[in-house]
Amino acid sequence: xxxxxxxxxxxxxxxxxxxxxxxxxxxxxxxxxxxxxxxxxxxxxxxxxxxxxxxxxxxxxxxxxxxxxxxxxxxxxxxxxxxxxxxxxxxxxxxxxxxxxxxxxxxxxxxxxxxxxxxxxxxxxxxxxxxxxxxxxxxxxxxxxxxxxxxxxxxxxxxxxxxxxxxxxxxxxxxxxxxxxxxxxxxxxxxxxxxxxxxxxxxxxxxxxxxxxxxxxxxxxxxxxxxxxxxxxxxxxxxxxxxxxxxxxxxxxxxxxxxxxxxxxxxxxxxxxxxxxxxxxxxxxxxxxxxxxxxxxxxxxxxxxxxxxxxxxxxxxxxxxxxxxxxxxxxxxxxxxxxxxxxxxxxxxxxxxxxxxxxxxxxxxxxxxxxxxxxxxxxxxxxxxxxxxxxxxxxxxxxxxxxxxxxxxxxxxxxxxxxxxxxxxxxxxxxxxxxxxxxxxxxxxxxxxxxxxxxxxxxxxxxxxxxxxxxxxxxxxxxxxxxxxxxxxxxxxxxxxxxxxxxxxxxxxxxxxxxxxxxxxxxxxxxxxxxxxxxxxxxxxxxxxxxxxxxxxxxxxxxxxxxxxxxxxxxxxxxxxxxxxxxxxxxxxxxxxxxxxxxxxxxxxxxxxxxxxxxxxxxxxxxxxxxxxxxxxxxxxxxxxxxxxxxxxxxxxx
Ligand SMILES: C[S@@+](CC[C@H](N)C(=O)[O-])C[C@H]1O[C@@H](n2cnc3c(N)ncnc32)[C@H](O)[C@@H]1O
Numbered sequence: 258x259x260x261x262x263x264x265x266x267x268x269x270x271x272x273x274x275x276x277x278x279x280x281x282x283x284x285x286x287x288x289x290x291x292x293x294x295x296x297x298x299x300x301x302x303x304x305x306x307x308x309x310x311x312x313x314x315x316x317x318x319x320x321x322x323x324x325x326x327x328x329x330x331x332x333x334x335x336x337x338x339x340x341x342x343x344x345x346x347x348x349x350x351x352x353x354x355x356x357x358x359x360x361x362x363x364x365x366x367x368x369x370x371x372x373x374x375x376x377x378x379x380x381x382x383x384x385x386x387x388x389x390x391x392x393x394x395x396x397x398x399x400x401x402x403x404x405x406x407x408x409x410x411x412x413x414x415x416x417x418x419x420x421x422x423x424x425x426x427x428x429x430x431x432x433x434x435x436x437x438x439x440x441x442x443x444x445x446x447x448x449x450x451x452x453x454x455x456x457x458x459x460x461x462x463x464x465x466x467x468x469x470x471x472x473x474x475x476x477x478x479x480x481x482x483x484x485x486x487x488x489x490x491x492x493x494x495x496x497x498x499x500x501x502x503x504x505x506x507x508x509x510x511x512x513x514x515x516x517x518x519x520x521x522x523x524x525x526x527x528x529x530x531x532x533x534x535x536x537x538x539x540x541x542x543x544x545x546x547x548x549x550x551x552x553x554x555x556x557x558x559x560x561x562x563x564x565x566x567x568x569x570x571x572x573x574x575x576x577x578x579x580x581x582x583x584x585x586x587x588x589x590x591x592x593x594x595x596x597x598x599x600x601x602x603x604x605x606x607x608x609x610x611x612x613x614x615x616x617x618x619x620x621x622x623x624x625x626x627x628x629x630x631x632x633x634x635x636x637x638x639x640x641x642x643x644x645x646x647x648x649x650x651x652x653x654x655x656x657x658x659x660x661x662x663x664x665x666x667x668x669x670x671x672x673x674x675x676x677x678x679x680x681x682x683x684x685x686x687x688x689x690x691x692x693x694x695x696x697x698x699x700x701x702x703x704x705x706x707x708x709x710x711x712x713x714x715x716x717x718x719x720x721x722x723x724x725x726x727x728x729x730x731x732x733x734x735x736x737x738x739x740x741x742x743x744x745x746x747x748x749x750x751x752x753x754x755x756x757x758x759x760x761x762x763x764x765x766x767x768x769x770x771x772x773x774x775x776x777x778x779x780x781x782x783x784x785x786x787x788x789x790x791x792x793x794x795x796x797x798x799x800x801x802x803x804x805x806x807x808x809x810x811x812x813x814x815x816x817x818x819x820x821x822x823x824x825x826x827x828x829x830x831x832x833x834x835x836x837x838x839x840x841x842x843x844x845x846x847x848x849x850x851x852x853x854x855x856x857x858x859x860x861x862x863x864x865x866x867x868x869x870x871x872x873x874x875x876x877x878x879x880x881x882x883x884x885x886x887x888x889x890x891x892x893x894x895x896x897x898x899x900x901x902x903x904x905x906x907x908x909x910x911x
Contacts, residue, residue, distance in 0.1 A: 437517040446863030468852040477859040533601040555579035575616035649698025654723035658716035692720035707735035747773035765836025778849040781823030827873035848877040
């Protein structure tokens with residue numbers, strides 16, 4: 258089988274389509290499905306002795322996967338190509354100009370752009386070959402041409418059973434492959450296959466199980482094209498600029514024009530930027546000499562366009578560009594060239610273009626000799642100054658200078674999940690709040706009594722103020738934003754709230770925040786959790802008296818709250834799994850808090866990381882009420898009561 262594969266791979270037209278690593282075997286066992294992928298790696302044709310140790314291991318695995326998956330009944334094979342899989346979501350053969358797509362070129366009379374092999378207008382990205390070993394060894398160029406030719410008509414020749422077969426194979430794993438031509442050279446992704454199951458999730462499941470939560474789920478949204486915000490380094494020369502990420506362990510920037518995780522509009526914008534650099538002779542930054550003009554670029558996609566249907570908004574996103582300029586301001590000597598570059602971009606894809614690509618152009622000025630991306634000075638140059646996004650049920654103004662999530666759709670689904678843990682009328686304090694997106698969203702959707710957002714970056718205030726100005730809920734006046742370091746006087750922020758939300762950076766919670774949360778848990782132990790009281794007094798019915806009573810009770814409650822209310826729930830949003838485990842262990846130690854629920858989100862497909870939404874409740878875990886749905890608890894209570902009666906009956910008898 259391996260020999261056969263090599264024979265096929267050595268054919269000119271297929272040699273640039275490396276064999277996929279996780280070749281799944283047909284479920285029926287009567288044919289082998291061999292999958293190829295456009296890209297730079299060609300494991301089988303590479304001399305194994307030239308490989309590094311990890312590569313050798315991988316090579317061995319791949320070779321084995323070929324040889325051990327040979328089907329049992331060779332005689333039932335049929336001659337070449339049988340099928341293609343139709344595109345389902347977002348996958349396509351890489352563009353034809355990168356030299357990896359000879360097969361695609363041959364199959365198309367026009368040889369350019371996206372090819373359409375599948376049903377209707379859907380392009381195909383996985384090619385399946387069904388062949389006999391002996392035949393494949395002798396596969397001639399003519400045969401390969403035949404394969405390519407058949408691809409044109411393959412859709413017509415697809416038979417039902419084969420389609421079903423492919424559906425089964427897809428469900429194994431390959432639907433979630435990265436299939437990116439930059440993989441391994443670019444440091445952005447470390448997972449190539451099974452992007453829907455980052456290995457780290459297994460560790461998360463284990464960890465939660467140890468804390469009594471057996472049903473941790475991972476929510477995966479878009480596998481490709483999910484990244485709506487990218488910070489890319491600009492290096493190289495003005496004739497040959499490199500705009501991308503560093504190669505692993507180096508400061509060599511790798512161009513990633515066809516990055517699979519970027520929103521496609523980011524890739525488009527980068528291409529125009531590179532054209533501008535070349536045309537205007539802009540000097541990319543040189544880290545060794547600290548000379549050059551353009552250091553980094555930040556591209557953020559906004560999908561907020563209310564003039565088009567919701568379904569079309571994501572694909573039609575527009576890009577806010579920040580040019581990080583190696584000078585003090587636009588008035589500096591190189592300022593005119595910065596303006597020229599921004600105008601170049603605007604001319605190519607600004608608001609007046611037929612298909613506007615850019616939302617706005619900004620400059621950030623950074624002159625220090627460090628790797629810190631942004632300097633302190635921001636300047637809006639072209640387009641709309643305010644950049645809006647609809648997130649978690651509210652309009653949010655996103656500033657280029659403050660934190661915002663890269664995966665907007667996954668963030669949206671996390672916010673929806675979070676809303677389930679916030680009952681109406683709760684007071685919330687959000688620590689590490691950024692521009693207060695979580696707080697505003699909960700205020701709008703959960704009718705919170707009050708929301709206080711605490712954030713150290715003063716740049717986030719403008720975004721919050723603008724978002725609050727558009728906020729239409731009746732509780733608007735109770736939502737506030739405070740510029741402060743949450744590590745200082747943390748208890749003051751916690752006092753007076755029912756729920757504390759923390760969304761720290763990757764390094765996790767500051768030690769003093771953990772300390773304050775532990776202290777707060779003991780302060781809140783005697784707190785009244787239920788407001789319902791039973792009374793045998795005569796019930797007041799006069800509306801004006803009721804209104805006066807209510808107003809007075811509310812005023813008294815405000816005072817009482819400020820003095821005596823402490824959070825009984827922590828909602829922890831974590832982007833750093835290791836830090837989360839550490840923080841969780843500290844919080845639960847001594848029974849201060851316990852893990853009540855958790856949901857993992859696949860925010861960064863292609864990487865081995867997850868975003869975790871964890872809910873902590875005050876005190877030790879109450880096995881019955883915490884871990885069981887309320888129906889089950891009631892049933893158990895009833896059973897216990899019945900058992901109690903029986904025991905009493907027996908003892909009476911006795
Ligand atoms: C992961 S972001 C979360 C932002 C926000 N929740 C969101 O989703 O947009 C972490 C935020 O914590 C802020 N931060 C970091 N250290 C802080 C501190 N000691 N006090 C207050 N805020 C801090 C950062 O500026 C950043 O905005």
